[in-house]
Amino acid sequence: MKGSVTAPVTEDLRLAWLLMRGSDRREWWRVMLTAVGAALATGFGLAALGIGAVRGHVHFPYLNGLLDEPGIRPGVVVALLLLLVPVLGFLGQCARIGAVHRDRRLASLRLVGATALHVRRIAALEAGLACLLGSALAAAVAVPLVLHLWDRPPLLLWAGFALVTLAVPVVAALVSVVALRRVVASPLGWVRRVRPERDRSAWLTLGAPTLLVFAAAVLVLVWGTQASSTAFPLAVFGAVLLTAVGSVAVAGATSKITGRWLATRTENAAVLIAAERLRTDPWAAARTHAAVILVTIVGVGFLGIRQLLLHDLNGPGPGHNYSAEDMAFYTTGINLTGAAVLVALTITLSGLAVGAAESLATRRRGLAAQAAAGVPQAVLGRALLLETALPLAPAMLLAGLGGTAVYLAYGLLVGVPLPLLPLLFPAAVYVSCLLAAATALPLLRRVIRPGELRYT
Amino acid sequence: MSNEVPLLAARALTKAHGRTQALRGATVELRAGEILAVTGTSGSGKSTLLHCLAGIVRPDEGSVVYDGRRLDQLPEKQLSELRRTEFGVVFQFGQLIPELTAIDNVALPLMLAGVRRTEAHKRADEWLERFGVRGQEELRPGEMSGGQAQRVSMARALVTGPKVVFADEPTGALDSLASEQVMTALVHTVRETGTTVLLITHDHQVAAYADREARLLDGVVRQDSVDLEVAQ
Amino acid sequence: MSTRHILLGLLAGGPSHGYDLKRRHDERFPQARPLAYGQVYTTLQRLVRDGLAEVDGTDSAGGPERTRYRSTDEGARELAKWAGEITPPAPFVTNEIFAKVVCAILASTEPADYLRAQRAAHMERMRQLTAVKTATGTDLATVLSADYALSHLDADLRWMNTTAARLTTLTAEVDAA
Numbered sequence: 001m002k003g004s005v006t007a008p009v010t011e012d013l014r015l016a017w018l019l020m021r022g023s024d025r026r027e028w029w030r031v032m033l034t035a036v037g038a039a040l041a042t043g044f045g046l047a048a049l050g051i052g053a054v055r056g057h058v059h060f061p062y063l064n065g066l067l068d069e070p071g072i073r074p075g076v077v078v079a080l081l082l083l084l085v086p087v088l089g090f091l092g093q094c095a096r097i098g099a100v101h102r103d104r105r106l107a108s109l110r111l112v113g114a115t116a117l118h119v120r121r122i123a124a125l126e127a128g129l130a131c132l133l134g135s136a137l138a139a140a141v142a143v144p145l146v147l148h149l150w151d152r153p154p155l156l157l158w159a160g161f162a163l164v165t166l167a168v169p170v171v172a173a174l175v176s177v178v179a180l181r182r183v184v185a186s187p188l189g190w191v192r193r194v195r196p197e198r199d200r201s202a203w204l205t206l207g208a209p210t211l212l213v214f215a216a217a218v219l220v221l222v223w224g225t226q227a228s229s230t231a232f233p234l235a236v237f238g239a240v241l242l243t244a245v246g247s248v249a250v251a252g253a254t255s256k257i258t259g260r261w262l263a264t265r266t267e268n269a270a271v272l273i274a275a276e277r278l279r280t281d282p283w284a285a286a287r288t289h290a291a292v293i294l295v296t297i298v299g300v301g302f303l304g305i306r307q308l309l310l311h312d313l314n315g316p317g318p319g320h321n322y323s324a325e326d327m328a329f330y331t332t333g334i335n336l337t338g339a340a341v342l343v344a345l346t347i348t349l350s351g352l353a354v355g356a357a358e359s360l361a362t363r364r365r366g367l368a369a370q371a372a373a374g375v376p377q378a379v380l381g382r383a384l385l386l387e388t389a390l391p392l393a394p395a396m397l398l399a400g401l402g403g404t405a406v407y408l409a410y411g412l413l414v415g416v417p418l419p420l421l422p423l424l425f426p427a428a429v430y431v432s433c434l435l436a437a438a439t440a441l442p443l444l445r446r447v448i449r450p451g452e453l454r455y456t
Numbered sequence: 457m458s459n460e461v462p463l464l465a466a467r468a469l470t471k472a473h474g475r476t477q478a479l480r481g482a483t484v485e486l487r488a489g490e491i492l493a494v495t496g497t498s499g500s501g502k503s504t505l506l507h508c509l510a511g512i513v514r515p516d517e518g519s520v521v522y523d524g525r526r527l528d529q530l531p532e533k534q535l536s537e538l539r540r541t542e543f544g545v546v547f548q549f550g551q552l553i554p555e556l557t558a559i560d561n562v563a564l565p566l567m568l569a570g571v572r573r574t575e576a577h578k579r580a581d582e583w584l585e586r587f588g589v590r591g592q593e594e595l596r597p598g599e600m601s602g603g604q605a606q607r608v609s610m611a612r613a614l615v616t617g618p619k620v621v622f623a624d625e626p627t628g629a630l631d632s633l634a635s636e637q638v639m640t641a642l643v644h645t646v647r648e649t650g651t652t653v654l655l656i657t658h659d660h661q662v663a664a665y666a667d668r669e670a671r672l673l674d675g676v677v678r679q680d681s682v683d684l685e686v687a688q
Numbered sequence: 689m690s691t692r693h694i695l696l697g698l699l700a701g702g703p704s705h706g707y708d709l710k711r712r713h714d715e716r717f718p719q720a721r722p723l724a725y726g727q728v729y730t731t732l733q734r735l736v737r738d739g740l741a742e743v744d745g746t747d748s749a750g751g752p753e754r755t756r757y758r759s760t761d762e763g764a765r766e767l768a769k770w771a772g773e774i775t776p777p778a779p780f781v782t783n784e785i786f787a788k789v790v791c792a793i794l795a796s797t798e799p800a801d802y803l804r805a806q807r808a809a810h811m812e813r814m815r816q817l818t819a820v821k822t823a824t825g826t827d828l829a830t831v832l833s834a835d836y837a838l839s840h841l842d843a844d845l846r847w848m849n850t851t852a853a854r855l856t857t858l859t860a861e862v863d864a865a
Contacts, residue, residue: 269567276555280596369551372512373613374540375568450512453503453547497849636835640822660845661838664814665822 009125012118016125019105030097031130033354037091038134038168040347041084045164046142048080050150053157079340082298086344089291090351095127095176096284097358120177128173135168250398251289255282255391262390270379274386282391288355289391291348293399296429299341300403303422306334308411311419345429349436356384356440364447371448380448381441388437392430400426463488463652464509464620469518471504478504479515484670486620491646491653493666500672502656503624509654510543510622511535523619540568544613544621544651548628551609552597558584558604559593562612569616583611587641603634610642614651621646624656632661639665691723691731696740696759696767703744703758706732718830719820719837732757740766785844789851793862803852807845814841 020027051073067073106119114122139161146153146161259278266272277284313330360367367380400423407422462485471479478501486492486509496502507513508520511527512535520527523542527535545551552561562580567573584590587607597605606626613621626642627635643665646653657663698709698716706728713723735741740763744756759767785806792799820826821834851858 267567267573269564272560272564272567273553273556276553276557276560280555366551366554369545369547370553371536372507372510372539372547373545373551374536374538374543374565376536376540379568450507453507453512643822644824660811660814660842661818664811664818664838666815669811 009121012121013125016122016129019122020126027097027102030094030102031126031133033094033097034091034127034130034172035134035137037087037094038131038172039138040134041087041091042135042138042165042168043142044080044083044087045168046138046161048077049160049164050142050146050153050157051080052077053154053160076336079337083340083344083347085294086291086347086351089288090347090354091172093288093351093355093358097354097361099358100362124173124177127176128169131169131172135165139165249286251293251391251395252282252286254394254398255279255286255289258390258394269375270382271386271390273379273383274390277383277387278391284355284359288348288351289395291344291351292392292429292433293395295341295344295348296396296399296426297402299345299429300400300422300425301407302337302341303425304404304407304411304419306338307419307421308407309334345432349432352388352433352436353439356388356437357443359387360384360440360443360447365453367444367448368450368453372450372453377445377448381444384440384444385434385437388433389430392433396426396430460487462486464520464522464654466505466509466515466520467518469505469508469515469520471501471508471513471515473504479508481518482672483518484509486652486654488619488652489650490668491643491655491666493655493657493663493669494672495657495660495663495669496672498658502658502672505672506622506624506654506656510545510620511538512545540565541616542619544616544618546606546609546613546621546623546626548625549602549605552605552612554597557594557596558589558600558608561597561608562615565612565616580611580615583615584608586645587611588637601634602629603638606630606634606638607641610638610645614645614649617649618651620652620654622654622656625658626655627657627659627662635659635662690770691727692735692740693767693770695728695731695735696763697771699741699757699759700764700767703756705747705754705756707754716829717833718827719817719833735763739763785848786851789855789858790862793859799859800852800855803848803855807848807852810841810845810848814838814845817841 020031051067054067054073067076102123106123109119109122110116143161146157255278259275259280259282262271262275263279266275309330313327370380371377403425404423464486466482466484469479469482470477482501482505484492484494484505494502494505504513508515508528511520511522511530514528518528522538527538530538539545553564556564559577559580562583563571563573563576566576566579571579581590581593584593584607587610589604589607589611592600592604592608595604597608600608606629610621610623610626613623621642623642627638630638639662642653645651653666655662655666663669694713694717695709698704698712701712704712706725709732710723710725710728713728714720732741736743736757739760741757741759744758747754747756785803788802788806789799792802817834817838821831821838
């Protein structure tokens with residue numbers, strides 16, 4: 001038996017490849033989308049690294065000299081790192097595609113005698129390789145770009161590039177190992193639905209970033225200002241993670257509370273189905289919803305500050321005469337941030353659409369049986385949309401308040417009349433979320449075809 | 457054989473799934489109030505026959521007449537409504553919504569028909585009692601035994617007072633004792649309500665609960681064609 | 689089936705006379721072939737002859753005189769021995785259906801037709817038994833004896849199905865021999 005434990009990684013690799021080749025279309029979707037997510041994550045990481053590596057005042061021919069100033073660049077780096085949050089949400093959704101099938105497959109590997117270690121390695125290889133594909137692509141684009149823009153990039157930058165490109169797949173592999181610990185535990189897999197008890201693990205993941213932020217803060221205090229250039233990105237990253245996990249917790253909690261509240265009161269069949277689904281597994285959608293909340297907070301805050309700034313820039317009065325060059329500099333900065341918010345929103349909405357489609361694909365047989373029993377397609381479709389709409393409504397309200405708080409604080413600081421337009425942003429996000437979820441409706445029509453009733 | 461008009465009649469049904477020919481001219485009649493068992497080996501087209509008769513799929517050729525209406529020509533929307541109001545279905549598994557409690561699962565068809573939830577729960581409760589699963593109202597399907605889940609499924613199929621109940625291997629996943637309890641509960645109930653039942657099964661002991669048996673023979677066994685033979 | 693031992697078993701419940709034993713037998717073993725009174729009488733006499741039972745007295749409560757029997761200690765021992773003995777599981781395969789199928793092949797008639805008719809008869813009997821079983825207020829003894837018969841009929845049916853599917857091979861084999 002010892003041989004199987006010490007089986008070379010190449011054997012696992014071959015097995016992973018064989019399993020992948022024989023798997024159904026959905027698993028390929030998972031690999032493709034995971035690769036896309038990894039490419040985005042690596043791309044943002046490399047961009048942040050590249051900009052962060054620039055020292056002093058430089059001349060950069062693009063973006064109206066926005067990146068020339070050493071004072072602006074950390075802000076850009078932070079923005080790029082913040083974009084990792086929706087990407088993580090997207091990757092989290094992608095990992096669910098075909099997850100039931102994959103878990104069953106891994107469980108059956110256990111059943112025929114594979115050790116837990118073996119199965120973990122195979123799963124890690126699958127996830128890691130998919131991400132490596134994406135991050136390698138991102139690196140392949142980033143390296144020539146840097147060479148084109150920068151005559152002599154420091155050697156350390158290349159080391160950083162290599163580190164980020166490799167870190168993304170390694171982290172993905174580690175995460176997949178952690179996520180699979182339950183499947184690995186039992187060769188029988190999870191046939192019956194068990195109410196998930198994730199509260200503890202949620203607290204654990206909440207604890208880790210808190211420690212990270214704490215460590216960063218300590219670093220800043222101990223090393224003083226010179227060292228803060230290293231501690232700063234660390235602190236930002238910790239803060240981002242913390243906010244993300246906090247948002248997951250908020251999204252999960254609102255799902256749970258909304259579900260429980262509605263499930264006992266509703267008179268509507270579609271609402272009942274959606275509410276009970278939320279109550280049973282409030283964390284399912286929390287990852288994408290968390291990203292939505294975060295994007296909304298940032299979006300509202302940004303729109304508010306943007307209006308205040310523009311008001312300030314265009315406004316009459318002494319000390320407000322900016323040169324055209326300065327104006328271009330500021331508006332570019334503002335527009336760039338706006339673009340970042342839009343990119344984040346797009347990624348988040350893609351994650352939402354993927355999540356809705358996956359939710360349908362996993363339940364295809366049950367849905368087909370319900371359609372056969374005469375549950376109208378419209379009711380099933382409404383339940384699907386409500387699953388997105390119900391928990392997001394209170395979350396959007398909170399996020400809108402959060403974002404407003406951000407620009408209110410800023411506005412009070414500069415003392416100008418406060419705009420109301422940004423308050424429309426949560427509503428716009430809400431509508432686009434529903435539209436994203438609605439992209440899964442054509443799939444519903446396919447899923448409830450009676451062909452799904454034939455047990456294969 | 458009586459001369460009365462059958463409640464549901466299929467004539468010369470053919471249906472292919474891709475390259476496999478599931479039905480090759482199956483003819484069967486269901487009289488009002490009877491329990492008809494359709495038996496046959498696995499892959500003989502039993503489920504496809506049920507799907508055609510229940511208006512879940514359209515046959516390639518042939519006709520399905522229910523109560524004077526051609527089901528094979530009815531638009532999907534009306535079929536869905538018919539399945540919701542006049543038919544009930546019980547499958548081997550899958551028709552219960554895993555997130556809903558037993559009572560909500562049973563009450564759902566009533567709620568779809570516009571019955572208020574409190575009233576729907578009251579009626580669902582009566583049906584759960586009839587099938588001997590009272591006290592399990594708050595359980596979700598994953599927390600029930602197979603036999604309990606099937607009895608909840610049957611309560612759900614019957615709660616709207618359908619004319620015909622279609623049961624596809626309702627005891628397929630159950631041991632013989634659970635299967636006996638489920639079938640006894642079903643037979644007692646439909647005898648009381650006068651509901652017509654089409655029962656698909658490969659198990660003779662389950663088929664013996666029916667009044668009549670129609671046997672679907674696999675095309676592979678007999679070279680000519682699938683022939684539906686009514687045992688007397 | 690040993691009528692001797694069954695009567696000994698019924699007597700173990702207390703002394704009783706022939707008619708009473710027959711009635712109790714038919715009640716206790718529903719769906720079984722009913723005991724003939726004559727058979728009860730002769731069996732009781734043999735039990736007395738072998739010392740397993742003895743006459744307990746006579747009853748004449750407003751009717752004809754009836755002899756009451758009771759089990760002896762020897763009878764109780766014999767009953768315990770029999771009840772603990774393993775019934776030989778199918779020592780010989782006695783299968784009339786199979787014999788008929790083989791004979792039909794030998795006589796060059798169509799065994800498939802016979803099997804189909806036999807199958808229908810089996811199903812009909814199973815429906816009857818199931819109806820008895822599911823009737824409201826049926827006692828457990830009836831359910832259990834119906835179940836026993838149903839399981840056996842089911843086994844026959846399954847055997848008939850596989851046989852019907854393999855008649856061509858069987859015909860070739862029988863004809864070749």
